[in-house]
Amino acid sequence: MCLPSEPPAPAGRERPPELGEILRRHGAADFASQPVSPLQRSVLHALASCRTAARGGHLEQCARCGHRRAVYHSCRNRHCPKCQSLAQHDWLEARLADLLPVPYFHVVFTLPHELGPLVLARPRALYHLLFQVARETLQTFARDPTHLGGEVGAIAILHTWSQTLGLHPHLHCVVTGGALAAEGSRWIATRHRGFLFPVRALAKVFRGKFLEGLRALRDREEIPDEGSLPALLARLRQKAWVVYAKPPFAGPESVLRYLGRYTHRVAISNRRIVRAQGGTVAFRYRDRADGGREKTMELPVFEFLRRFTLHVLPHGFVRIRYMGLLAHRTRREHIARCRALLGAQAPKPPPADETVCQKLLRLTGRDLGLCPACGEGRMGVVAELDPTGSIDFDSPPPGIDSS
Numbered sequence: 001m002c003l004p005s006e007p008p009a010p011a012g013r014e015r016p017p018e019l020g021e022i023l024r025r026h027g028a029a030d031f032a033s034q035p036v037s038p039l040q041r042s043v044l045h046a047l048a049s050c051r052t053a054a055r056g057g058h059l060e061q062c063a064r065c066g067h068r069r070a071v072y073h074s075c076r077n078r079h080c081p082k083c084q085s086l087a088q089h090d091w092l093e094a095r096l097a098d099l100l101p102v103p104y105f106h107v108v109f110t111l112p113h114e115l116g117p118l119v120l121a122r123p124r125a126l127y128h129l130l131f132q133v134a135r136e137t138l139q140t141f142a143r144d145p146t147h148l149g150g151e152v153g154a155i156a157i158l159h160t161w162s163q164t165l166g167l168h169p170h171l172h173c174v175v176t177g178g179a180l181a182a183e184g185s186r187w188i189a190t191r192h193r194g195f196l197f198p199v200r201a202l203a204k205v206f207r208g209k210f211l212e213g214l215r216a217l218r219d220r221e222e223i224p225d226e227g228s229l230p231a232l233l234a235r236l237r238q239k240a241w242v243v244y245a246k247p248p249f250a251g252p253e254s255v256l257r258y259l260g261r262y263t264h265r266v267a268i269s270n271r272r273i274v275r276a277q278g279g280t281v282a283f284r285y286r287d288r289a290d291g292g293r294e295k296t297m298e299l300p301v302f303e304f305l306r307r308f309t310l311h312v313l314p315h316g317f318v319r320i321r322y323m324g325l326l327a328h329r330t331r332r333e334h335i336a337r338c339r340a341l342l343g344a345q346a347p348k349p350p351p352a353d354e355t356v357c358q359k360l361l362r363l364t365g366r367d368l369g370l371c372p373a374c375g376e377g378r379m380g381v382v383a384e385l386d387p388t389g390s391i392d393f394d395s396p397p398p399g400i401d402s403s
Contacts, residue, residue, distance in 0.1 A: 018270040019081055019308075022281060023048035026301045040309045043079050050075035050082055056387030064377025070385060078319075079312055084264035089359070091320075092260055095155070098326060098335055101344045102189070103177030103248035104255045105196040109134045109206055110170040110242040114232060119169055122223045124314040127169065129217065131156055133209045134171050135323045140205055141197040142179050142324070150179030150188045153325030153334070155259070158313075161267040163285035164297055165307035172262050173323075174255060177248055180325055180338055187341040194247050203243040211237060263320060267311040276301070 017025075023044055036044070049055050057072035074083045111119065111130060119126045134156055142152040154175045162168035177196060178189045190196060211233055217223045249255045274282040274296055281304040286292045299307070313319060325334040339346060351358075357368045371377040 016270075016273050017276045018273065019268065020047050020050050020052075022273075022276050022301065023305070024052075025276070026305070036309060037312075039315055040312045043077060043312050044305070044309070046075040046077040047080045050077070050080055053385070053388045057385045058381045059383040059385060060379040061382045062371035062374060062377035062379055065371060065374040067371055067373035067377075068382075069372070069379070072385070073387075078264075079266050081266050081269045084266065088260060088264040091263055092256055095259060096256065096347050097349070098153075098331065099252045099255065099347070100153075100176065100335070100338050101252070101342055102187075103193060104252075105175045105177055105248050106246040106258065107138070107173040107175055107196070107202070108170055108242075108244040109137070109173065110168075110244070111210075112236060112239055112241060113168075114236060114239075115169075116167045118223060118232075119167065120310070122217075124317060125217055125222050127158060127160075127313075127317065127319075129210065129213045130169060130171055131158070131321050133206060133213055134173060135321075136209055137202060137206045138173070138175060138197075139324065141202065147197055148179040148188050148190070150181045151324045151334075152176050152179045154323040155326060156321045156323060157262050158319040159262070159265070160311045160313075163288070165267055165304070165310070167310050174259065176325065180334060180341075184334075184337045184341075187338060196245060196248075199243050199245045202245070203241045206243055207237070207239075207241040210241075267308055280304075 051057075051072045051074055053070075053072060055073035055075065057070060059068060059070055061068045074080075076083050076087075078084070078087075109130065111126075115126065135154070138152060138154055142148045142150065152175055154173050157172045158169070159172060160167060160169045175196060177193075178187055181188055214223070214233060218225050218229060223229075249258065268283060272284045274284060276282070279301055280298050281301055282296050282298040283304075284294055285297055287295050322328060322331065325331070325338065338344075354362070361367050369378050371379055
């Protein structure tokens with residue numbers, strides 16, 4: 001996919017560096033002798049080469065004024081802050097077809113920080129267990145007649161980072177405020193508009209199921225069985241685990257806005273980076289311990305990139321999963337049945353034959369085919385640009401626009 005770069009900074013104001021530029025300047029030198037896995041290294045190189053000559057692209061020219069620009073291919077890596085916009089919009093449109101006219105709740109399941117070393121040692125096993133236990137916990141309460149007595153639907157999104165890029169694995173779950181009764185006989189609404197399940201009880205069940213899952217992983221030798229593991233499990237059983245539930249969303253539109261912020265987010269966005277100079281990187285973060293105030297943290301480049309690589313997911317690991325009514329195998333039938341019970345109509349599907357430029361114009365209002373120089377002519381491809389095949393980490397990124 002080829003997409004033009006972001007618009008340049010206003011005159012007189014220096015544009016803050018992006019993650020890809022920081023990698024091109026420092027990545028090779030700062031990681032040459034460090035214990036970076038092959039997967040992490042490949043991700044860093046993908047992000048460093050994103051929308052640069054290394055990936056090739058094409059040359060566009062305005063049919064009216066003759067303005068030319070080089071447009072380079074995107075890396076399309078899921079860890080890249082520049083490549084998630086279109087994927088996010090595509091995903092949101094697909095989810096629009098699943099929305100029901102019912103309240104939706106936001107539930108967050110968080111792993112204790114004591115599990116950090118084990119998560120880093122066996123990320124695939126621990127993250128998979130987190131999804132499994134969150135699903136089982138929600139199902140335990142949803143199927144209990146004292147709460148709902150049916151099957152809820154949920155979308156679970158894995159985030160692994162804190163605002164300061166530390167390891168902080170947690171699941172954001174969007175859960176239907178109601179359930180489908182057995183055999184699809186009726187829709188069961190929540191008894192209280194502002195309440196789904198009791199969070200303290202959720203946390204206790206979540207803790208018990210996760211610790212049971214850890215013991216099963218140990219018995220199957222999928223996690224290291226070190227002498228400290230039994231003591232760790234004992235400490236975690238005495239600790240209060242955190243499950244957080246927010247009030248219901250204001251409506252389907254607010255659900256989509258929320259999902260748009262969370263689904264395709266990466267550990268750090270380019271907007272949060274303030275500067276990179278003198279061997280350090282400064283970025284904005286919100287200090288939850290200080291009322292959510294926005295502050296700036298400055299780290300050595302290597303430490304900044306080390307923290308970023310903590311959040312490279314295992315190859316092929318699925319970080320957005322669907323549960324209950326929204327499980328892939330039965331989603332279409334369940335959604336249709338719920339709509340019939342609720343008297344709701346399916347939303348109109350998006351156009352099937354639109355181009356990438358047409359889709360972005362419809363979804364974002366940004367017309368990529370319009371000439372950035374004269375604002376009237378249309379840009380057309382006049383030449384293909386072969387990839388250079390490598391990234392020069394010691395040089396500044398190549399320019400995008402040329403006359």
